[in-house]
Amino acid sequence: xxxxxxxxxxxxxxxxxxxxxxxxxxxxxxxxxxxxxxxxxxxxxxxxxxxxxxxxxxxxxxxxxxxxxxxxxxxxxxxxxxxxxxxxxxxxxxxxxxxxxxxxxxxxxxxxxxxxxxxxxxxxxxxxxxxxxxxxxxxxxxxxxxxxxxxxxxxxxxxxxxxxxxxxxxxxxxxxxxxxxxxxxxxxxxxxxxxxxxxxxxxxxxxxxxxxxxxxxxxxxxxxxxxxxxxxxxxxxxxxxxxxxxxxxxxxxxxxxxx
Amino acid sequence: xxxxxxxxxxxxxxxxxxxxxxxxxxxxxxxxxxxxxxxxxxxxxxxxxxxxxxxxxxxxxxxxxxxxxxxxxxxxxxxxxxxxxxxxxxxxxxxxxxxxxxxxxxxxxxxxxxxxxxxxxxxxxxxxxxxxxxxxxxxxxxxxxxxxxxxxxxxxxxxxxxxxxxxxxxxxxxxxxxxxxxxxxxxxxxxxxxxxxxxxxxxxxxxxxxxxxxxxxxxxxxxxxxxxxxxxxxxxxxxxxxxxxxxxxxxxxxxxxxxxxxxxxxxxxxxxxxxxxxxxxxxxxxxxxxxxxxxxxxxxxxxxxxxxxxxxxxxxxxxxxxxxxxxxxxxxxxxxxxxxxxxxxxx
Numbered sequence: 016x017x018x019x020x021x022x023x024x025x026x027x028x029x030x031x032x033x034x035x036x037x038x039x040x041x042x043x044x045x046x047x048x049x050x051x052x053x054x055x056x057x058x059x060x061x062x063x064x065x066x067x068x069x070x071x072x073x074x075x076x077x078x079x080x081x082x083x084x085x086x087x088x089x090x091x092x093x094x095x096x097x098x099x100x101x102x103x104x105x106x107x108x109x110x111x112x113x114x115x116x117x118x119x120x121x122x123x124x125x126x127x128x129x130x131x132x133x134x135x136x137x138x139x140x141x142x143x144x145x146x147x148x149x150x151x152x153x154x155x156x157x158x159x160x161x162x163x164x165x166x167x168x169x170x171x172x173x174x175x176x177x178x179x180x181x182x183x184x185x186x187x188x189x190x191x192x193x194x195x196x197x198x199x200x201x202x203x204x205x206x207x208x209x210x211x212x213x214x215x216x217x218x219x220x221x222x223x224x225x226x227x228x229x230x231x232x233x234x235x236x237x238x239x240x241x242x243x244x245x246x247x248x249x250x251x252x253x254x255x256x257x258x259x260x261x262x263x264x265x266x267x268x269x270x271x272x273x274x
Numbered sequence: 275x276x277x278x279x280x281x282x283x284x285x286x287x288x289x290x291x292x293x294x295x296x297x298x299x300x301x302x303x304x305x306x307x308x309x310x311x312x313x314x315x316x317x318x319x320x321x322x323x324x325x326x327x328x329x330x331x332x333x334x335x336x337x338x339x340x341x342x343x344x345x346x347x348x349x350x351x352x353x354x355x356x357x358x359x360x361x362x363x364x365x366x367x368x369x370x371x372x373x374x375x376x377x378x379x380x381x382x383x384x385x386x387x388x389x390x391x392x393x394x395x396x397x398x399x400x401x402x403x404x405x406x407x408x409x410x411x412x413x414x415x416x417x418x419x420x421x422x423x424x425x426x427x428x429x430x431x432x433x434x435x436x437x438x439x440x441x442x443x444x445x446x447x448x449x450x451x452x453x454x455x456x457x458x459x460x461x462x463x464x465x466x467x468x469x470x471x472x473x474x475x476x477x478x479x480x481x482x483x484x485x486x487x488x489x490x491x492x493x494x495x496x497x498x499x500x501x502x503x504x505x506x507x508x509x510x511x512x513x514x515x516x517x518x519x520x521x522x523x524x525x526x527x528x529x530x531x532x533x534x535x536x537x538x539x540x541x542x543x544x545x546x547x548x549x550x551x552x553x554x555x556x557x558x559x560x561x562x563x564x565x566x567x568x569x570x571x572x573x574x575x576x577x578x579x580x581x582x583x584x585x586x587x588x589x590x591x592x593x594x595x596x597x598x599x600x601x602x603x604x605x606x607x608x609x610x611x612x613x614x615x616x617x618x619x620x621x
Contacts, residue, residue, distance in 0.1 A: 022416045026402065033404040096400045101461060104366035105394035105471070106417040107386050272369040274322070 019108050020116045027120020028127075031085060036124065039077050043132050046073055051139045062143050067154065067236040070136040075161045075232070077132070078125050079192060082165050085124070086172025087184035089117040094273060103273070111265040118173050118261060125165040133158050153235040156246060160229040163253040167224050168192055170257040170264070177268040195226035224256055310380050312469050312500040313342040313365065319373035320360050320524075333524045334360040337374065340519055340529060342502055344379075344468070347495050349511035349518035350504040351607065357524040358504035359397060362473050366394060379469060390419055393462035397473040397504075399454055403447035407438055407457050410446060411464050418465035432460040436490065451478045459490065470494060472503035476510050488514055512603040520610055527610040535606050541576045542599040545583070549591035556582055573599060 175184035411429035
């Protein structure tokens with residue numbers, strides 16, 4: 016079972032690499048180097064804040080875009096091109112194993128991509144701050160939260176991919192990411208509303224993935240410490256949420272006729 | 275080639291003696307299951323939901339009952355849209371039945387473990403084109419549970435078998451349709467399955483490619499593998515198959531040993547003679563006459579042969595030859611399928 020999932024994950028990763036997905040690293044590198052040189056002219060304090068904001072936001076957005084654009088085709092593209100027929104029809108592979116392999120393969124791609132970007136990012140921070148300091152460990156926490164965002168958005172894109180077309184899947188995934196980014200505000204509005212509206216808004220606010228809680232970029236840019244309990248809570252939240260989304264994907268895909 | 279025909283003959287006799295199963299046009303006796311069937315299908319049904327609201331039902335397969343014995347080459351024939359691919363997808367768990375059951379190599383539908391013993395070539399195969407042929411084969415070998423050094427060895431052997439060793443390290447995106455078909459066959463046999471299911475294996479191949487695939491199917495069968503293949507190219511089925519089934523519009527129209535199916539067909543004879551004076555008489559008997567100079571040829575049902583010869587004698591025509599015209603699978607097919615399908619085959 017693990018061998019089959021690992022084989023599918025490895026193939027998904029290899030496909031992304033060979034389709035030149037990692038070329039985004041070049042754009043990221045140019046962005047970071049350009050920003051470091053440009054903001055090097057400004058005072059040290061502001062320079063560092065802007066660089067951290069820009070660098071972490073770029074790592075997050077590049078990853079989200081890749082997660083959605085590849086994620087929405089993880090299953091639908093395989094059905095359209097009929098590449099999954101030879102996997103599911105005549106190999107001892109369960110449909111859930113196929114989904115798990117595709118999911119892990121894309122997450123692996125995103126993690127490798129983000130880690131390579133992080134190396135460049137830390138190098139740029141070290142350059143503008145004249146070296147790295149123990150407080151910069153908070154930046155690693157922010158990157159960890161970004162990776163958790165990738166896990167969530169990949170699970171959602173995979174879910175949509177099991178029943179919808181790539182165009183609709185990408186609309187759904189980006190929309191959910193946008194709404195999830197304002198999940199905290201949505202909860203605030205819900206608490207101010209009354210009656211049925213309050214119930215509906217509260218339900219919607221807790222149903223959408225809380226991407227806001229996974230965004231501590233501004234906080235770490237201002238050298239504010241992240242509460243260790245938040246690391247644990249966010250890890251648990253993403254594990255449970257992504258687990259539920261993947262379970263729904265397995266349920267839908269397991270019943271689907273592959274025409 | 276001679277040994278192949280001998281082999282087919284032996285299989286044909288064997289299957290006739292054991293009396294294969296049942297179907298609308300089943301021939302032979304009721305078969306007592308002394309051997310395990312490779313595929314046993316019982317009243318398998320499939321309907322597809324169509325329309326904007328998915329509220330209309332379209333027949334995919336109607337109550338199909340069929341048995342394929344281990345070790346035989348079984349042809350599954352029908353025009354496009356007849357239900358051939360639906361049957362294969364039902365057997366392999368890609369779509370779910372609305373009724374009926376099936377067993378593959380003694381195991382029920384949905385048993386994932388039996389897939390270690392199945393090889394499958396889909397119609398017009400498309401593979402991960404970022405991989406090389408060797409990488410693709412290794413991928414499938416690993417998924418089939420093969421490990422260690424065997425992965426590479428078996429992959430290389432399968433590629434060699436379909437004549438693709440030379441292109442093992444070329445990415446599949448650079449492959450032609452025919453080359454992809456060969457790689458498709460290689461992936462179907464890389465794990466040495468007992469049952470090989472091929473969906474339109476000859477489609478897209480040139481005559482040489484078709485011949486090679488036919489030879490490969492024979493070789494695999496001689497190794498003891500069961501081959502179940504769908505096709506709408508009837509000459510391939512006639513050459514290769516121990517038995518065939520014909521489906522049209524989701525319904526089984528006939529199943530049996532090819533020779534037996536054709537034996538039931540009313541045979542024709544072709545009579546050639548000199549002298550145009552008998553044309554009208556033979557045409558009146560229902561013969562299709564064609565004159566080339568003084569020589570006239572007429573094709574008519576065998577039962578009318580004596581009457582036709584009598585008519586020639588009465589008119590003092592000089593008889594040249596009387597030749598039985600062997601019925602082909604195409605004749606059987608045309609007699610049992612719908613008008614649309616006939617038009618397609620004749621086109």
